[in-house]
Amino acid sequence: MTSPMENLVSRESQALAEAGVWIARLADEGVSGDDGLEFDAWLMAAPQNRAAYSQALVLCHEFDARAEAVLAELAPADPGQTVVPISVVRRRSPVRGWWAGVGGMAIAAGLAVAVLPAYLAGPTIATYATGKGQHQHIALADGSKLDLDAETKAVVSYSRGERRVALSDGQAIFDVTHDAARPFVVEAAGRQVRDLGTQFDVKAKSRELTVTVARGLVEVAGTSGRGVQLAPGQRLSIDKSGVGRLSAVDPAETFSWRLGRLVYRAQPLADVVADLNRQFVQQTEIADPAIAGLPITGVIVLDSPSAVMARLSLMLPIKAVPSDRALVLTRR
Amino acid sequence: MALASGPPESRQTEPGVDPLLAAFLETRENLILFLAARVRSMATAEDLVQDLFLKVAALEPQAEVRAPKALLYRMASNLMVDHFRSVQRASRRDGQWRMDTRVTLAGLDVVSEPAADEALVEKQRARLLAEAVTALPPQMGRAFRLHKLEGLSQAEAAEAMGISRKMVEAHIAAAVKHLVQRLRT
Incomplete structure (x- = not known):
């Protein structure tokens, strides 16, 4: 015999389980009018069904609204993400061996990196790569963010004096936390893109390079060292022969692949x-x-x-x- | 017929009122709940149901509609298909919302960032949600993440995970239950 209280609890739990099934079914493509009729009948069958569904819906909408923030929290620690860092290599500095060890643990835990200044450890190198159809959001230790488009490889190396990302063929959006003492440099297509606290997009395809700036100021330097400064809304495209073209664009368009x-x-x-x-x-x-x-x-x-x-x-x-x-x- | 059984709290409808319109008024809230799972906000679901109302109101009064509720749900699911086709009324998956709040256009830092204390509360809440997702069994968490957070369809999530679409649906159903139970305040 179950008590009325237990009955109530199990009825609510049952309703919640069914609500989950309905949310999952109705949230996907190809929902039909027949699904709707069935759903309607379920909703009407018991008052606790409506209550459970509403509760589940509110939470799902919250996840929808905060998807980006939740992903940012998940990204560093979640091993089950679509793309995983393919290697984390650490160069041990003999002088700072102890700190290097701590830094390594922090990265393994994926937590303390924000607390422990990364430059206390030796240079940290992490490689991220995406395949076809994959996007990857990477939250870096200093608060900078990196969004990788499909088929892109980025090698992130942070040291005491510099933050450096080497971008092989592909495209990425950089959202950089300004740190005058540690410049942020992107290497792509044989050139250097140096930012001054900003958001920008880099697309590298063999020897071609396109840089678009949404916010802040960016400097693109060639091998010779003389750089071009880009302001928000400006795009610099450099073709294979090294000829550059400056144009005005709507950065939102360039950045739209992330969306x-x-x-x-x-x-x-x-x-x-x-x-x-x-x-x-x-x-x-x-x-x-x-x-x-x-x-x-x-x-x-x-x-x-x-x-x-x-x-x-x-x-x-x-x-x-x-x-x-x-x-x-x-x-x- | 089963369809004739109205809701327990069925609204009084005047005799002579168009049966389709009457059915709409009875079913309106359920229709919103029906659409809200996919369109990802109550406001959008309400907008769509408002569109549905305009469509229903524009129809010639039909005494002959045999199953008005079935027709309403069919119209609602069609409206949802149109909604996802339409770029102008882009949903969050299409990024309109993120575009509005996150991307800066030419000029200085015009991003509408929340104030520092608000940002902290936001961050804490996001962390709480993320922890709840992390606490799910791995496959369940992954399915939820791909479909709900990264915006893949269930078929795409199934392909990414190498499991069937039905399995993804089952994972998400179970994840929703777990998450509600854990995060219920």
Whole structure:
């Protein structure tokens, strides 16, 4: 026999379990009107169902609203994230061996790094890499933040006098905490991008480099040492031959990849396809060279390659046909 | 028929009122709850249900609607599909919200950062939520993180984790229950 109190508790717990099932089911794509009818019947079946669902919904909305902050808290310590640092190498400084050990533990725990100034330890080197379709948010020990786009590799090395990030091919947004005593330097495409407390985006593709500044002041230096200073809203693009072009842009557009969308202004379809192929495992191919140059202007929401192409084919004379190895684009 | 059984607290509807409109008034709150799980805010869900109301009101009064509730839920799910297609009314996943609060445009530091003490409270709360996620069993936590926090669809999360979509759904359902129980104040 169970007491009425126990009954009540188990009924509430049951309602909460069912509420979780409904939240999970209704939160995904492809919810139908029939799902709605079934949900309605469940909601009406018992007052505790409505209460449990409302409770679960409020919490889920809070997670939605704070997703970024929660991710920032999770990022350093969570081993189950989509991308993990592939190596954390520590150069032991003989003089500061003791501190180096403490620093290593702090990084292993993923907690104390904010408390213990990183420069007390020897230089810390961590490598982060993303694959196709992966994004990675990295909170660095000094409060600076790094957002890696798909297929990007960054080697972060912090030492007493300098914070340095080497960016191989790929794209990243840097949100840098200003520290006059420790400049923040990004190495990309054979050049150095030096910031003065700011937010900026670096895209490196073999020998080409694009730097866009949202906030603060950034200096891009070549191998010769003479630098170009960039203010907010300015973009510097340097091509393979080393020719630079300065333009005014809306930084929000450049930064939009972090938000799951890409913005294009009269850029050829081939560029869009190249970007999609970095963002998704499923590859897209242009079968007809005549359509490669079609200009694209607009915002592309990154849900799936087939969904993107379905929307594009409404505006352009193209057709997407799935095949074994890729989504093939042809003229319609 | 099961559909005819109204809610226990069913509102009085005047005779002669369009049955679809009457059903809408009875079901309005449930429709909001139905949409709110996916659109991720009550305000957006309410907006969509308001749109639904306008659509219903614009229809010719139809005495012949056999299952008004079924029609309402079908219309609501269609509106939700349209909502996610529309870039103008971008949801949080599309980043409008983050775009508004986080990205600075040309000029100085115009980010609407909260005041220092507010920021501390925010940080503490975020930490509490993060701890609750960390305390989940690993696979459950990962599914929740990918779908709820990183904004992947359940199918995408399933692919990332190498498990079935149904399994992801089950993980998320269980995660929601755990999280509510842990964070209930």
